[in-house]
Amino acid sequence: xxxxxxxxxxxxxxxxxxxxxxxxxxxxKEEFIMNFLNITAPSGRVCAKVITTPxxxxxxxxxxxxxxxxxxxxxxxxxxxxxxxxxxxxxxxKDS
Numbered sequence: 001x002x003x004x005x006x007x008x009x010x011x012x013x014x015x016x017x018x019x020x021x022x023x024x025x026x027x028x029k030e031e032f033i034m035n036f037l038n039i040t041a042p043s044g045r046v047c048a049k050v051i052t053t054p055x056x057x058x059x060x061x062x063x064x065x066x067x068x069x070x071x072x073x074x075x076x077x078x079x080x081x082x083x084x085x086x087x088x089x090x091x092x093x094k095d096s
Contacts, residue, residue: 018047032057 020036022044027033036048052060072078 020047027054030054 018036019038022037022039024035024037025032026035031051031053034050034052035046036050037044038047068078
């Protein structure tokens with residue numbers, strides 16, 4: 001099988017990266033939905049939403065695990081952050 005190179009383009013108006021300090025995950029049989037959140041008291045916002053298939057999510061997890069291992073080999077063990085001490089709720093934008 002021939003290894004073809006894929007060209008990926010980024011739109012000129014693509015905004016910079018978003019900071020996320022929390023994530024909500026939901027799933028059904030066909031897809032996983034990940035809402036990345038930026039929470040700064042007293043409120044927060046969804047800064048990104050990623051929807052992918054279960055098979056692609058497994059590949060994403062493997063890539064993340066590989067990169068965490070490489071990071072820790074270079075910089076030392078990563079200490080896991082504490083979980084939030086309160087429930088995070090969602091409101092409909094039109095209600096706020």
